[in-house]
Amino acid sequence: FLPLVSTTWHSNDDDVYRAPPIDRSILPTAPRAAREPNIDRSRLPKSPPYTAFLGNLPYDVTEESIKDFFRGLNISAVRLPREPTNPERLKGFGYAEFEDIDSLFQALSLNEESLGNRRIRVDVADQAQDKDRDDRCFG
DSSP states (O other): OOOOOOOSSOOOOTTSOOOOOOOGGGSOOSOGGGSOOOOOGGGSOSSSOEEEEEESOOTTOOHHHHHHHTTTSOEEEEEOOBOSSOTTSBOSOEEEEESSHHHHHHHHTTTTOEETTEEOEEEEOOHHHHHHHHHHHHO
């Protein structure tokens, strides 16, 4: 005995498959840049410099393209370390320094956004690491 199979495209029967309700709490409510970034504010520096570490940068990135990426924020300096053996070539990471904590906080919301053809990493620069790297790169 085979159950009767309906050939109509839509039926009002109660046993029609219904998608489970969407949990709207997991949906983004605004463009990523407008949302409050998911950042632990306690990780932010309490005093200047307000420096962001930039990772996975395209090798053809320039200070100008970094400033353009963070346009609208108070960016005071960009540092792009170069390979000691080949000064033409960037190391693929860098630092952006911001004039205020809010600009740094906003910059962190751009983590995983695309610059060139790369999804770049924007994170709080570890102050100790930052100084250490400065000595190695520029010393």
